[in-house]
Amino acid sequence: MNTSLGESLRGVLAGPHVRRIIALRVVKICALATMAVALTACTAARLAYNQAPNLTYWWLDSHVDFNNGQSTPVRSDINAFFQWHRANELPVYAGLLQRWQTLASQDLTGAQACAEFDVIRQRIDRAADASVQPMARLALQLDAAQLEHLKSRQAKSNAEFEDDFLQAAEDARIEKRFDRALERGEMLYGSLNAAQKELVRNNIKASAFDPQRTQAERLRRQADLLQTVKQAQAAPGTAAERVRSHIARISQSPTPGYKTYADELVRQGCAQFAQLHNTTTPEQRANAVRVLKGYEDDLRVLSAQR
Numbered sequence: 001m002n003t004s005l006g007e008s009l010r011g012v013l014a015g016p017h018v019r020r021i022i023a024l025r026v027v028k029i030c031a032l033a034t035m036a037v038a039l040t041a042c043t044a045a046r047l048a049y050n051q052a053p054n055l056t057y058w059w060l061d062s063h064v065d066f067n068n069g070q071s072t073p074v075r076s077d078i079n080a081f082f083q084w085h086r087a088n089e090l091p092v093y094a095g096l097l098q099r100w101q102t103l104a105s106q107d108l109t110g111a112q113a114c115a116e117f118d119v120i121r122q123r124i125d126r127a128a129d130a131s132v133q134p135m136a137r138l139a140l141q142l143d144a145a146q147l148e149h150l151k152s153r154q155a156k157s158n159a160e161f162e163d164d165f166l167q168a169a170e171d172a173r174i175e176k177r178f179d180r181a182l183e184r185g186e187m188l189y190g191s192l193n194a195a196q197k198e199l200v201r202n203n204i205k206a207s208a209f210d211p212q213r214t215q216a217e218r219l220r221r222q223a224d225l226l227q228t229v230k231q232a233q234a235a236p237g238t239a240a241e242r243v244r245s246h247i248a249r250i251s252q253s254p255t256p257g258y259k260t261y262a263d264e265l266v267r268q269g270c271a272q273f274a275q276l277h278n279t280t281t282p283e284q285r286a287n288a289v290r291v292l293k294g295y296e297d298d299l300r301v302l303s304a305q306r
Contacts, residue, residue: 045298053078058276063153064146076135097296104288107278110271128247136239139232153224165211177204189284203272208264
């Protein structure tokens with residue numbers, strides 16, 4: 001899994017967006033499982049969501065290497081989070097998918113696309129808030145060796161980002177982003193025609209995405225995370241508030257000018273998503289409606305499985 005509907009709104013044309021760090025990964029995996037536009041069949045999405053607690057645990061374990069005493073309480077917290085999410089958030093997402101079926105059948109403006117993206121962001125923020133207490137408990141349990149393990153995983157992630165977006169030739173970077181964007185667009189609409197593919201490619205070339213600026217923000221967030229854990233451990237009574245503040249600094253970077261840059265990426269992505277959508281044929285829009293309907297049905301089934 002590597003995309004969500006929110007990512008598609010920004011990623012179909014505008015390319016990669018800033019990724020959230022470990023404090024939001026439970027939330028992100030949840031969003032991936034619930035809001036994938038069309039990774040495979042709808043039944044696969046149900047399976048993915050039902051496996052999300054395990055996927056979340058193994059993702060976290062790969063980053064901090066849980067010891068035997070940590071595994072059971074961490075799994076318990078993850079399961080509780082997804083029980084809450086299944087009961088409270090999936091019905092909301094199903095309602096959004098139902099509304100998007102109507103929107104998919106008509107032309108859109110960039111402002112409309114951004115309005116829907118803002119709704120998704122609000123839901124993710126709500127889920128992030130629900131993750132504060134379990135993440136605070138986890139922060140207090142991590143020892144020095146686990147923090148070093150986390151640093152090594154961060155370094156690996158940074159090297160991968162550098163290989164993908166900083167070291168590769170510009171043409172290769174554009175082609176890689178084009179392939180990802182095309183895959184996302186065709187998951188929703190079916191096959192794109194030559195003119196639509198050219199539109200996707202041209203909009204990627206015109207994107208405000210700056211890999212150096214994005215990498216710098218990733219590094220800041222990673223350092224912020226490590227500092228948050230250390231501060232929480234030094235004053236355990238403040239752990240939840242420190243995690244909450246860390247999440248807030250992910251949403252609103254303290255780096256001067258970064259919010260303007262991030263907001264422009266969103267605005268541009270929304271405009272470009274609407275631009276592509278408005279070139280789609282009746283058949284492509286009908287395909288989008290079928291995809292969205294399938295996911296609406298999936299989420300309603302999942303929300304009933306408690």
